[in-house]
Amino acid sequence: MTQSLQIFTSATRSPGISLSKHSLSKPSPSTAAFRFPLSFTKSSIRASSSPDSNPLSSAFTSQVLVSENGSTGGGGALSSSVTREFVPVMSDSTAIEVDTVTEAELKENGFRSTRRTKLVCTIGPVTCGFEQLEALAVGGMNVARINMCHGTRDWHRMVIERVRRLNEEKGYAVAIMMDTEGSEIHMGDLGGASSAKAEDGEIWTFSVRAFDSTLPERTINVNYEGFAEDVRVGDDLLVDGGMVRFEVIEKIGPDVKCLCTDPGLLLPRANLTFWRDGHLVRERNAMLPTISSKDWLDIDFGIAEGVDFLAISFVKSAEVIKHLKSYIAARSRGRCSDISILAKIESLDSLNNLEEIILASDGAMVARGDLGAQIPLEQVPLVQQKVVQLCRQLNKPVIVASQLLESMIEYPTPTRAEVADISEAVRQRSDALMLSGESAMGQYPDKALAVLRNVSLRIEKWWREEKRHEPMELPEVGSSSSDSILEEICNSAAKMANNLEVDAIFVYTKTGHMASLLSRCRPDCPIFAFTETTSVRRRLNLQWGLIPFRMSFSDDMENNLNKIFLLLKARNLIKSGDLVIAVSDMLQSIQVMNVP
Ligand SMILES: Nc1ncnc2c1ncn2[C@@H]1O[C@H](COP(=O)(O)OP(=O)(O)O)[C@@H](O)[C@H]1O
Ligand SMILES: C=C(OP(=O)(O)O)C(=O)O
Ligand SMILES: [K+]
């Protein structure tokens, strides 16, 4: 017996939330008889293939006629034949885009245990191949990050193209995040070496001189011309926030002689900070622009390549984000909503302007690597907690980044402390976790990703089992009355979903806004977000609990629902009797219903 309770708000007609109609109605699948392409395993295709000029899609798709009662005909068995092998092809307007991993996860574990925390992988030399990228996608990568500190633009373009191809051919929605270099002080390349060991008591030269061929022994290039002027004898020079430590002992023109006091491995282009009397010296950094001239060229490159996220390093104020946003809007003539700007919280200045910066941005990253070089290490966990909480209140996605599994760059198993650190980030309900060196140049990128995945799943399960609905205040984020209505609908829908223990929330969202408002509530069930645009689908992939689908839909909510039920049932992603709540930003309503 399928019943649906529809609660309509009549906001478009009268202001405020008034429940003008309560109706019990039966969704009518009989209205939805239409053709749509579904994907099949190779074996089932031979029975019925469709004419298609694309050799790939014709090899993998078939036209299926959905009859009035929702059963399928002409295509062979659907349920058991859908495996990870098939390739979804989405040229038809009545198809639905979902990736094979989501599909397999939903089938294997059911709605409740799909992963809610999203995973970001930095792509580097060990993961830039197509097969390696695919392995990461299969392992749960939601966002691929390219770091403009490293590699050439051609290399980055190649990675972007491969991720695109993966999405197109395999139905993934892996988003691309480009991370700017920023203009803080850092070392140069180590003359081609992948690392150099600095031993206790050794004397190294840090120099702003340009060396034409090979670097002299124990010499490090510094990218910032004022370096030798700015440091003083007696200063502490920290590489990568203290991974290696030197004391300045002598200045000779452009050369600064330093004594190694804490030995360690120097990595190419590592960040440099200097400290005097226990304080970070940052006058000069404060004068450097957040976005350097090289960063602007990289940003142009990112816009041209159509990346989904730009992560801006060493953001100090909201102004730079606002400026960048208007630049992008002008550059892309109105298509500005296609790129989200993430502020990296990694400098002392960003902490002083935290709320303004997050408000101006589309999301934030707790970039613990550099942050730990700018504030005492013991403060980093508290800053993380604060940023994660603030982002959720302001409805901005937040990523926790750096050193989550640092030991796995070299070893196949994580330390217990690393597992505890990941658990804490998941427990804080951050939207996403990020791998850096672990996936860019480590020996076990897939294993590291599996650790993130498994720890996320375990902690999320614990949350649900313990029914730990945190009493977090979610303040209003919008300014207009229609914003308030949407927020109330989402807050109520999420609460109803928890109380009624529904299987999933369905949201139809054009811009993604309503999906993010639901995600902010962190409900117990997953949120199926249906959107019409591929780029919105990709961007939603960074947000907690959202399973993004792309399909075209009409203004008729009931039609949309029936279409979705048919499509998802045909793929065995939902079944008759499942309880769902549906909301939409086109029609301000909350519907509770059993899948017919
Ligand atoms: N595109 C790339 N090419 C080569 N190496 C890379 C690339 N991206 C990242 N790496 C390697 O992975 C390490 C960790 O990446 P990440 O944390 O993003 O950079 P960083 O250490 O500069 O902050 C880098 O130090 C570098 O050795
Ligand atoms: C993510 C960070 O930035 P990057 O890797 O670009 O230094 C960080 O500092 O933690
Ligand atoms: K960077």
Ligand SMILES: [Mg+2]
């Ligand atoms: Mg950084």
